[in-house]
Amino acid sequence: MSIIKLLSKKLERTIFTTPTHNQKAIFSQNYDCFYKDDFSEIEGYDNLSNPKTHILMAQGKASDIMNTKNTYFVTQGATVAILAAMKALINPADKVLVARNCHKSIFSGLVITAGCVDWFMPETDKSWGIYTKINPKKLESTLQLNKYKAFIMTSPTYEGVNSNIKKIAEICKKYDTYLIVDEAHGSLYNFSDILPQTAINQGADVSINSLHKTAGALNQTALLNINKNIRNTDSNIFQKALNLFHTTSPSYPLLANIEACLTYLNSKKGYDEIQNLLLEIDKFKNELKRYGVEFFEDEFHDPTKLFLKKDGLSGFDLSEFMYKDFKIEDELNNSIGCMYLCGIGTTKQKLEKLKVALKKIQTNPSFEPIYTEFQPFPLVKIQPVDTFNRDYIFINKQDSLLKISNKMIIPYPPGIGLLYPGEAIQKWHLDYLDKDVEVII
Ligand SMILES: Cc1ncc(COP(=O)(O)O)c(C=O)c1O
Structure with missing residues (x-):
């Protein structure tokens, strides 16, 4: 089916995925603007790569709102904001420590910057099958x-687990290490006193937000935030880095959408919408807990990520039945549970629909959960920068043990790498590999 035909069909399902805006304009934007306001950088409209007037002002306002030295608008997703942050701070051969549950864009950043990676394993929660926090003590020892x-x-x-950034930032500062926090999923934090504090307000040097995930903005809108107290950086280095990756034809409708989104979130209306959403989520959870639904919760957990399990069903089954029987789609699922994502645009009616379905869903009393093993510590044989354009061959999976992979294994979502190019294939990986495996020679 053509994309045009696909989009002309009504979406006959309820989605709890990104973006959360419910396919409705929440702030002063609609689809017409994509044609009406679709300029290149014509006279009088400022220029994203060297902003001097309107864009500079809008970014300045954003930086006041976000309490930053600079907040840059990005129209190519958190991915480009991450690449720019890395390019600005990492030089070839610099050692970089990366939490293994990072998004795949960070591997791209390692290829581009030629930084040398050491991986850091976050804590895990086996009963939910997820990565959780960064352990500050373990970080300090590293x-x-x-x-x-x-x-x-x-x-x-992805599931809403927040680390203690304040502590982590203190440790990083002590060892003169920049702290870059991918806060793509935490774009609402600056606008609520119930949600966790922003990474910037806790001392991160740089943070990245995807406004399109939960803040009601359009796909590809993102922010790159720089801390007021960042050490030893050229004040123009982030703009310079952004200019390496940003299109020279940024979308004005997207730039306006970023501005409108921040203005809305920073208003009483935006604040109230978040407060009401949190209130509704609280009621939703309290009611469902009486129906055999268990929610992932911990200290600093972001309640807008409804990661839940139902007694008598695996996460995979729950996801399938919810889709088949109720036409409700989750953002993510694993062998234990499903994650239903909420944010700006998630209505009470939508939550009600989810609640009714979760109450009704059939379960199997003899079901036993399967707890999957987490990936082993990665064995990096070739640094990311040297993996990009290598000669490779295909070999049989049975013969691939300890050979060096030329491919990534990245289930999406959440886009966390299980194996990256340059890493040795370990026994654990075999289940995820095709019959013929691409290895570097
Ligand atoms: C943690 C995290 N960081 C970054 C990204 C990339 O975001 P974007 O799609 O805005 O480029 C994602 C996307 O899923 C993500 O989950």
Whole structure:
């Protein structure tokens, strides 16, 4: 089917995925603007690569709102904001410590910057099958052993787990290591006193937000935030890095959408919408807990990520039945549970629909959960920068043990790498590999 035909069909399902805006314009934007306001950088409209007037003002306002030294608008997703942050702070051969539950864009950043990676394993929760927090003590022991230019981590995780950034930022500062926090999933934090604090307000040097995930903005809108107290950086280095990756034809409708989104979130209306959403989520959870639904919760958990399991069903089964029987689609599922994502645009009616379905869903009393093993510590044989254009051959999976992979294994979502090019294939990986495996020679 053509894309045009596909989009002309009504979406006959309820989606709890990104973006959360419910396919409705929440702030002053609609589809017409894509044609009406679709300019290149014509006279009088400023220029994203060297902003001097309107864009500079809008970004300045954003930086006041976000409490940053600079907040840059990005129209190519958190991915480009991450690449720019890495390019600005990491030089070839710099050692970089990266939490293994990072998004795949960080591997791209390692290829582009030629930084040398050491992986850092976050804590895990086996009963939910997810990565959780960064352990500050373990981080400090790692930073004592080696000098790292930067530590890159994700907080919140896809499932809403937040690390103690304040503590982590203190440790990174002590060892003169930049802290880059991928806060793609935490774009609402600056606008609520119930949600966790932003990474920037807790001391991260740089943070990245995807406004399109939960903040009601359009796909590809993102922010790159720089801390007021960042050490030893050229004040123009982030703009310079962004200019390496940003299109020279940024979309004005997307730039306006970013501005409108931040203005809305920073208003009483935006604040109230988040408060009401959190209230509705609280009621939703309290009611469903009486129907055999268990929610993932911990200290600093972001409640807008409804990661839940139902007694008597695996996450895979729950996801399938919810889709088949109720036409409700989750953002993510694993062998234990499903994650239903909420944010700006998630209505009470939508939550009600989810609640009714979760109450009704049939379960199997003899079901036993299967707890999957987490990936082993990665064995990096070739640094990311040297893996990009290598000669490779295909070999039989049975013969691939300890050979060096030329491919990534990245289930999406969440886009966390199980194996990257340059890493040795371990026994654990075999289940995820095709019959013929691409290895570097
Ligand atoms: C943690 C995390 N970081 C970054 C990204 C990339 O975001 P974007 O799609 O805005 O480029 C994603 C996307 O799923 C993500 O989950």
